[in-house]
Structures are given as C-alpha cells and as structure tokens.
Amino acid sequence: MATVSLDRVDVRFPDGTAGLSDISLDVRDGEFVALVGASGSGKTTLLRTVAGFLRPSGGAIAIDGTPVAGGGAFVEPEHRGLGMVFQQHAVWPHWSVGRNVEYPLRMRGEARARRRELATAALERVGLGGFERRDPATLSGGQRQRVAIARALVGEPRVLLLDEALSALDEPLRDRLRLELHALTRELGLTVIHVTHDRDEALALADRVVMLDGGRIVQAGAPEELVERPATADVARFLSDAALIEGCADDAGFAATNHPLRLPAPSVSGARGTVTLAVLPEAISIEPGDDAVVTASLYGRDGSDVVLDWAGVAVRCRSRAHRPKVGDRMRVSVARAIAYPLAIDEQEAA
Numbered sequence: 263m264a265t266v267s268l269d270r271v272d273v274r275f276p277d278g279t280a281g282l283s284d285i286s287l288d289v290r291d292g293e294f295v296a297l298v299g300a301s302g303s304g305k306t307t308l309l310r311t312v313a314g315f316l317r318p319s320g321g322a323i324a325i326d327g328t329p330v331a332g333g334g335a336f337v338e339p340e341h342r343g344l345g346m347v348f349q350q351h352a353v354w355p356h357w358s359v360g361r362n363v364e365y366p367l368r369m370r371g372e373a374r375a376r377r378r379e380l381a382t383a384a385l386e387r388v389g390l391g392g393f394e395r396r397d398p399a400t401l402s403g404g405q406r407q408r409v410a411i412a413r414a415l416v417g418e419p420r421v422l423l424l425d426e427a428l429s430a431l432d433e434p435l436r437d438r439l440r441l442e443l444h445a446l447t448r449e450l451g452l453t454v455i456h457v458t459h460d461r462d463e464a465l466a467l468a469d470r471v472v473m474l475d476g477g478r479i480v481q482a483g484a485p486e487e488l489v490e491r492p493a494t495a496d497v498a499r500f501l502s503d504a505a506l507i508e509g510c511a512d513d514a515g516f517a518a519t520n521h522p523l524r525l526p527a528p529s530v531s532g533a534r535g536t537v538t539l540a541v542l543p544e545a546i547s548i549e550p551g552d553d554a555v556v557t558a559s560l561y562g563r564d565g566s567d568v569v570l571d572w573a574g575v576a577v578r579c580r581s582r583a584h585r586p587k588v589g590d591r592m593r594v595s596v597a598r599a600i601a602y603p604l605a606i607d608e609q610e611a612a
C-alpha cells in the first residue's frame with residue numbers, strides 16, 4: 263500500500279505538445295482513483311508518467327513520500343514498486359501462464375521455489391488455480407486478462423496502475439471481472455489508479471473520479487459529487503450526458519438564446535448572466551405533446567433511454583411511463599438545471 267503524490271506536474275512531448283499541465287493530485291493510501299476524460303485529455307500520459315515511462319518536464323512525483331521524479335530525482339519504472347495492467351498485449355504468448363506470472367519475480371532475482379509459490383498463490387487469487395502450465399493461446403480473453411492481473415499483483419506492488427485493463431473484454435465477462443477486480447483490490451487494500459473511457463465503470467469502481475481535459479484536472483471528487491455537482495458544463499455533458507443550452511440567467515429565471523426553453527428562477531442554480539445551462543437527464547420528463555421529436559429510444563431495465571431533438575438541441579432522458587417510438591412528438595418538462603458562466607472565448611464565438 264502507498265500514497266502517490268503529484269505536485270504541479272507538466273509533461274511536454276519532444277514535438278512541443280503539452281501532454282499534462284500543472285497536475286497536482288494526492289492519491290491516498292488504499293484509494294481507488296479513476297481517470298476519465300475525452301480522447302486526448304491526458305489520461306494515459308498521466309498514468310505513464312506515474313509509471314516512469316515518461317519524465318515530467320516540470321513538477322515532482324513521490325510514491326509513499328519517496329521522490330521518484332522531479333527535483334533531480336528519477337527512479338526507473340521497475341524500481342517504483344508498481345503493478346501494471348494494460349488493455350492489450352498484456353501476456354507474452356510464447357511463455358506458459360506460470361512463467362508469465364513469475365516474470366516480475368525473476369526480474370527481482372527471487373529463487374525459483376519462491377517464484378513458483380508466489381505465482382501459484384497469485385493465480386489462485388484471480389481464480390486461475392492450476393493454470394500454471396497452460397499456453398496463453400488456449401485461454402479466453404477474460405482468462406488472459408486475469409493472468410495479466412495476477413502478474414501485476416505477484417510482486418505485492420505498492421500501487422496498481424490499470425490502463426483500460428478491462429476495455430477489450432465483452433460484457434458480461436467485463437462486468438464480472440470488474441466486480442472481481444474491485445473486491446480483490448479492496449481486500450488487498452491496494453492503491454489503484456485506473457484509466458478508463460467507460461464513465462459508468464469509473465463511477466462504479468472509484469472512491470474518487472478525476473476528470474481531465476486538455477492535460478489539466480477539471481474536477482476531482484467522489485463519483486456522486488461529479489454527477490450531482492459537476493464543476494463545469496463539460497463535466498456535466500461528459501459524465502452525465504447533460505444537454506447544454508446557452509442563454510441568460512437572472513433573478514427572473516433562465517431564457518435560452520436560440521431555443522424555446524424558459525425556466526423560473528427557483529429551478530436554476532449556479533451562475534447568473536450569460537451562461538451555459540446544463541440539463542441533466544434526471545431532470546427531464548416527457549409526455550406526448552409537441553415540443554420535441556424522438557430520435558432514439560432504447561429499452562433498458564430502468565426505463566427507456568430516450569434522445570429527442572428539441573428545437574435543434576439533442577436532449578437525453580429516461581422515461582419509465584412511456585416507451586416512445588422514433589418519430590413520436592413529446593412535450594418536455596425541465597425540473598431543474600445548473601447554469602455555468604459562459605467562457606469569454608465562447609461568448610465571442612456566440
């Protein structure tokens with residue numbers, strides 16, 4: 263178990279691209295942190311920088327209080343005490359399962375008998391007891407990923423880094439491995455940093471979700487905090503599929519600029535002035551009427567997942583009472599919404 267501390271970390275690539283800018287993040291001992299954000303937001307760069315595959319161009323990183331990068335320090339990846347699981351190519355195909363799992367121990371110079379003993383225990387832990395002699399080519403995708411997890415755990419890492427570790431798997435296997443991974447890491451009290459493009463996976467697994475945008479942290483907090491109190495309109499859109507509508511908010515309420523939406527003041531929290539209004543799917547209800555046209559309607563266990571074209575804005579909501587069909591016309595009611603100040607460059611573009 264260990265803490266991971268990033269202090270004002272910058273990463274600039276040789277071509278000048280800023281990979282990370284001013285990242286400060288303290289991952290607590292035993293905490294499960296999920297990194298989310300759009301493609302190119304810097305998730306993998308952050309993970310690779312903690313792993314030691316990338317050197318920060320500014321700032322410092324410490325693992326369990328020991329500096330590993332920055333301020334003249336640089337500890338090579340293999341000496342950082344980390345376990346890593348990636349999406350693909352995680353298992354060497356020409357080695358038996360046992361040899362794959364033993365690899366980190368061999369690198370560390372453990373004696374053969376001890377390696378065997380630890381590899382057997384790690385395989386049992388991921389539900390693959392007795393698989394030591396198997397050829398990875400004879401395993402299912404889920405079993406191969408379990409081998410990768412066993413290999414990451416065998417050296418009793420201080421921190422586990424997961425980069426889209428479950429993304430290549432199909433449901434329901436992925437769901438099962440997600441539950442197992444969560445139980446296992448909690449049981450071992452491991453500190454975990456998990457990169458995923460799957461929002462629901464991040465919200466389900468993490469103690470804390472960190473959302474990145476353009477190499478910066480835009481919000482870090484408990485899953486419910488990001489869902490209920492998104493820091494920006496983009497967080498609301500990215501994590502919760504909020505519809506974003508521009509307009510003006512004042513003491514009288516909200517009036518959209520190019521849209522029929524009007525809301526009374528008590529329904530609008532947040533900023534006043536020229537704003538982007540974020541309307542979360544939970545705040546929208548629909549009934550047959552004339553405001554909007556259904557463009558998608560997918561059945562789900564918790565009601566239909568409905569997307570509507572509401573005067574040019576795509577709006578998403580759940581409908582328990584109705585299961586509308588594509589093309590149906592609906593009346594839309596908005597119970598509440600959050601207003602965010604419109605950025606200066608957005609105002610100029612508007």
Ligand SMILES: Nc1ncnc2c1ncn2[C@@H]1O[C@H](COP(=O)(O)OP(=O)(O)OP(=O)(O)O)[C@@H](O)[C@H]1O
Pocket residue numbers: 275276277279280281299300301302303304305306307308459
């Ligand atoms: N070796 C590199 N050289 C130059 N730019 C790079 C390099 N690696 C990544 N980048 C850039 O750094 C930014 C962050 O990339 P990164 O791979 O961390 O994003 P990501 O959030 O993991 O994206 P994805 O979800 O698509 O994997 C992107 O703009 C990317 O193009």
